[in-house]
Amino acid sequence: MNQQFLKEIEIGSKNALVKKRIITHYIYSGTSTITDLSKELDLSVPTVTKFIGEMCDDGYLNDYGKLETSGGRHPSLYGLNPESGYFIGVDIKKFAINIGIINFKGDMVELKMNIPYKLENSIEGMNELCKLVLNFIKKLTINKEKILNINFNISGRVNPESGYSFSLFNFEERPLAEVLTEKLKYKVTIDNDTRAMTYGEYMQGCVKVEKNIIFVNISWGIGIGIIIDGKVYNGKSGFAGEFGHVNTFDNEIICHCGKKGCLETEASGAALHRILLERIRNGENSILTERVATENENPLTLDEIISAVAKEDVLCIEIVEEIGQKLGKQIAGLINIFNPELVIIGGTLSLTEDYITQPIKTAIRKYSLNLVNKDSVIMTSKLKDHAGIVGACMLARSRMFED
Template identity: 45%
Template sequence: MTFFEEINEENLSGVAYKNITLKKSIISFFVKNGHCTIAEICAAVGLSAPKINTVLNELINDGLVQDFGKIESRAGRKPNLYGLVLGSGFFLGVDVKQNHLNMGITNLEKNIVHLSVEKPFNLQNSNESLTELYSIINNYIKDSRIQKDKILGMGLNLSGRINYTTGYSYSFFNFDEEPLSKKLERNLGMRVFLENDSRAMAYGEYSTGAVHEEKDILFINMDYGLGAGIVINGQLYYGKSGFAGEFGHIPSFNNEIMCRCGKKGCLETEVSGLALTRIFKEKLASGSSSILSGMEVEKINFEHIINAAVNDDVLAIEEIASMGEKLGRGIAVLINIFNPELVILGGSLAETGEHIRLPIKSALNKYSLSLVNNDTQIRMSQLGKKAGVIGACLLVRNRLLSTS
């Protein structure tokens, strides 16, 4: 059995389990340290050189590891240098949004080798929508020209309540007792891990984006909904059931507006892409002017309003600023509770730049405790549409190569 078969086998035991665990440890060591000698691997994993040499030969036969030959040594016998084969293994990340998919493939060294953003897809909680999702992902893999059997696993991000340990999504595609992850595995032919989109985006930024050396971070996902990814001491925070970060469902208003969660007055009812679209249309209907005034009101969507703001539309900028003030007040609550080093603003609304950042910053100065606020930096997402894709791929890599 090759490494690619072993890593997707969930019922290994005894010698086979110990062997795949050792292989994972060695690959993880290469991922973190680059090329190295047998002696360095022995020191890291605590096993003898003959045992490591045997496992390295198996990984070489599987096409994952390469012997790069002798290296210079000041004295004694020259050791061989080993490292990962470029393009030997990949991870697929799929970030599901309300009306499109962002998809990407990374290699073992976490570099993106193929990327597709804003692939049209209408997210509906139906079997038809799920079937379409299977089809789009399978076609994407074919178009990438990467051998499917070299993709070690896939991470799929959805909004709402996700329990990644069980593979259940409680907001979308929860039609029967079978976990969504198992349905995806059966239809895509690879290991699948589910994740909440805000958490995956937070991890993407933490690993390769806006984070420098900070360890306590809040990522605010400003999209059709409103979510938060929480990183505490460098680790994603999930909570007891895996549902931590439902920022948008904090009861904040006495507005009698029904939220998607079934409650009234949630923060998301006035601070989200859905809320912005509703309010913007109401303003147009009442006579306000905009560069979108020539469009049929019912056809105007969240993306139209973002583009209008980027193109200096006064109405769009005013409504985003008003929303930013409310959002800043909500983030102030989080800052007072978590005292983070860094707050990252991401999601579609982040594309409006200073139009959303400045009112948020102003509200933070007004509503958060100054001693706490002074220690918190505010940054915009650096990865943009790639944040969720990169986060999904890296989380899959971590989980598949984990030896615990």
Template identity: 30%
Template sequence: MSAKAIAGKKQGSLSTDTRKKHLLKLRLQKYLYDTGSASVNDICRALAVSTPTALKLLYDLIQSRLIEKNGYGKSIGGRKPDLFCLKPGSFYVLCIDIELFTMKMVIMDNTHTESTPVTSIAHKLSKNRDDIRQIQKLAQELISRSGIDKKKLVGVSIGMPGLVDAVAGENYSYLTNDDAAMTLREAFEAVFRLPVTIQNDVKGTALAELRHGKAVGKQNALVLLMDWGVGLGIIMDGAVRHGASGFSGEMGHIPFVDNGELCYCGKHGCLETVASGQALAKMAREGILSGKNSILAELSANELDNIEAEMVIKAANRGDQYAIKLLSNIGSNMGKGISTLIQLFNPELIILGGKIAEARQYITLPMQQAINTYCMTQIREKASIVSSELGENGRLLGYATAAFDHYFDAKLMELENL
């Protein structure tokens, strides 16, 4: 019997033993999702149950085709213990990454394996909610093509830029609704008819690094996302920190240049105006217009509006000195900003991600020089700077993780409140 079916029964209709049994089964599934695989002894310790109880739970879930054996563990004397894991394809989530001008979708199973190829669609993120139906339509087409059992699709996870309060289910920058009849999460749930989680894209990136990337096992780390803008994911005491309203990490809008350029947020001199993909493209266009010698004009077919951050990185990799200088300036400004973060958070690790991070040494070397200049030696020596290895679709892993966490937590709460 599923947790949903159980929750539908009247309170008191389940015996104490039956309720406890279903709770233990669900906790076992969540434990195996979190750990990947475990032995009977591991399960006994985690669930505080006896060996016969653990074996009975495993037997029932194997019969339900939710759990399977997964090889053998390390032996400390005697035969190697059997390991058990959640069966791949037991559950699925739909992940949607909405960027400013692109939208990506993928379906992942409970092992974080892509059950469909990542689909990339040209899409401009709007301020209002007029295109929610269109997003749902495109997602439904992906679900239909996937061939998965729709009954196993347990949620939708959506990430996007802006001021996102994941708890309230709102984005206060995009897809807003002035009449506030329902939250953004409720609006998506109304069209998908599934539980929906909403998160800021940088928080999703940080969660991906914490659970699947460079920050696994780390207690204090910073995840810097350098794309069109600049965002910060904060990992403290082994958890992603969201802040009081979910808005932590708005690094791109810290004051950086006195009487600087106007930022789209309405303030002058934000870090993003001198250290972001948007700033890089703007500087490149202005340089070409002023007569700078660069292959950027050739790469853009003399259409300066076509110049984007990726094009500048491509030019630098081809030895273009002007492009290299632009990236160096961006790296120096970012390094100065990172120095402040190191002083404040004393991280053991700083992970660089996003399109600008793909410039590698052209940005990391001037960044490190700036950190050496502006940061206290005793603090900076404890912080390693690395590039993310999750790839361009890495934060989709974070979105999937958030959705599965929400699924298990919600089902456990349903059962515990019966």
């Protein structure tokens, strides 16, 4: 990609802003004609023709041939040139990371899932993360200079505009995005992990034409991603979606946020893990009983619990269903407030499929207004455990070009 164009974007020149709008259009529409593009951007056909010509010459766009029409001249279709730039996504989990790279069109070029990594909120943990990313880049066969941005998914409070993370790796006065840019020698952006999953599902998952969506991420914690009128909703400081920290239960369980009674304390992956251990140690039977005996040396993972559910372990299924009922009651409240077209159940616990989604749906019907919930389709994530990494890569690209 032309480095001059990247400098123009940073400066914010008028021509660069128009080119950003053209790239954003093609990110969402794939291909289109000059006439369609001029209508979308509210610019004259000659003006758009000039920009398209420049961007084809500079290698950002390709001419994909003539559009078949019933008569008259066949206009050319234009779209993004896949080889003009690459974008890396890094999806951080509790016991692993996923790293992927997409080309300019959004096709996944390389993907590494479940790279071993124990998440520790320390400088050493951050350095190890950077080491794994650089190792991934080193093995790529593409031109490394064409890597335009790396986006990290981080749980908790993240301000994507300022680049600050307030939950993880917050060791300096500077934004985390700036620190990682310095360490990796590539431009870095950061975003909340649930928001990234939401965007991934919106771009390449189960979303078709829907524009008002809630994505519920049921992983170690609980978060929601919100899309309103086709735009991801961040909130003023990027903190929208902290669903797991709504005060819900009258209990004495201290959440990792420091408060008691949060939704996460009884309806999350962390709650599933804690409750399962308590019940097994109190004498209830599970195929994980022997595994729990070694829990102190080698922590039990959510993947192992989900595997037990798939093997029809009665205790694990029972706890998952109870969590689904509690979550469904709270999601019913979200439906009453937002009246969404689509509610997507995603995250690690969504891999238990009907065991968690059916109790959620039952509770939604019970606790939300009938007139409102009939508008909302409840679906399980299509991308499943790939939602986060797809979203991270897509955000790495969109953050470069969207205003």
